Amino acid sequence: MFFTLVFSIFFLNEAYSVDPEEFLQNSKLELRARNITKNIRCLVCQNQSIDESSAPLAKDLRLLIREKVEEGHPDSEIYKFLEERYGEFILLKPSFNMSNFALWILPFLFLFFGIYVIFLHNKKSKNF
Amino acid sequence: MIKKTPEFKATRLFNDNTFVSKNEFKKDITLVNFFATWCGPCRDEHAYIKKLSQKEGIKVLGINYKDDPIKTKNWLKELGNPYYKVILDNKGNIGIDWGVYGIPETFIVNSEGFIKYKFVGPVTKKKFNLITDKIKEIENQ
Structure with a gap:
């Protein structure tokens, strides 16, 4: 019982976030996309990255990021695209500026x- | 907030013509309203959206977010259609382009195609007054 509870707390959310169907075939590109999604804040849940979140918007953003990675856009361009639309708040680690x-x-x-x-x-x- | 409206193409709800954003947002002040039939607050704000659409020099663009077109047509028939055009955002990509994170959301776009204000959540009486004030402010600029 205790084990089930602990398992649920730590792993259940993970199980419901990234859908295996979202994964890219190319493992290198998938790794890049995954790294980006881990740095993007889920704007609906706010204390989670979109990689961890099961919110529909988080899924849309994950798919969009994977699409952009597959199209050959560099990471910086993808971060810029998201920041331009949602503001710097979308970055879990904000940039250092004036x-x-x-x-x-x-x-x-x-x-x-x-x-x-x-x-x-x-x-x-x-x-x- | 001041930024250029995103460029996109979309399918229209009531006809087969393609909506091209480049050809819009040129003359009047446009309110861009993201809505869906499955969204309760969208129903609540609808009366205010209708009121806003009746103002002179204002047109309201409806962006139907992740919805069923048949349900949307019935919904607009029941509640009235305040939109000069309704376009479909089936996958939520147009929403992402506008920085939408939860509907309803309403944007005020000036006659030069710049997004001047964004209102998250349903238009209430208080927000209605605020939006009309902001529109007046833009008109006087």
């Missing part, structure tokens, strides 16, 4: 600031 510079850099600044505060606090504690 508009989101603060989002990338601030966590590290806070981390260093935190370490510095702890360091100062420890130093003061030792003096007492």
